[in-house]
Amino acid sequence: MMKAERFQAIVEAYGADPARWPEAERDAALVYAEQAGEAAQAVLAEARALDAGLASHTTPLPDAAAFARALKGAEAALTPARRGRGFRLPSFGLDRVRLASGLMAAACAGVMFGVTLSDRLTADVQADAVLYQATLSGIDDTEVLG
Template identity: 40%
Template sequence: MTPERFREIVEAYGAAPRRWPETERAAAEAFARGNAEARHMLAREADLDRRLGAYRIAPPGRALTGAVVAAAPSRRSSWTSVLQGLGIVGAGLAGAVAGAFLMAIYAPSVPNLIDDDRPILTSFDAGDFDLGEIQ
């Protein structure tokens, strides 16, 4: 065990050997028993461990709890969610109906082919028809 490695272990895991890595625990304990500087380092780290262990956070007061609760968003009722969903669906349907209505008004009218006496040209029978007769 080197002094640098012992320092790394003690600074990372504290002064209690039970928190040290098992693979290095026996070597670190033997190093601490035979080295005065290591024992001094353990005493400093034990003091730090005690201070950190004694530190407590005060519970929040009523004012802080009330402020957090007041700042939280309120729950919406289930009816609000349902009505919002229906509103979105209704807006979509209104748009579809308006589009269909506009297409019905502005679309060109289809000629009534039953009353029309003019021949209908197709790609299959255009060869035997005189194109000069169409007005």
């Protein structure tokens, strides 16, 4: 037996036409609609009014002149992008050799700082490993210590 809340949810979601209702619940919803009487008919009437309003709505097609204007505007917007030479770095008033050498110097400095910092950060971990291995004792430690 279907509950009133579920029937209302189905009708609100799928409309008043039973052909659009989920097949698994269609028969139970139709039985509920017959047995519930005025409550179910009120829900269906409201859904039929909404369905009729949605069915009567039409979207006007744009006229050919509006379509031509939109197409012309889109082509005009794309034209400057076609003429461009692609990605260009800002020159800042420098020639290309100076700009390239500055970028290379910055890249080299970044690599050097990265290598230096990684050695310092891993030194603590290596020291902890050595101290841990030094505290081990026994015959089995030869496998760990080499």
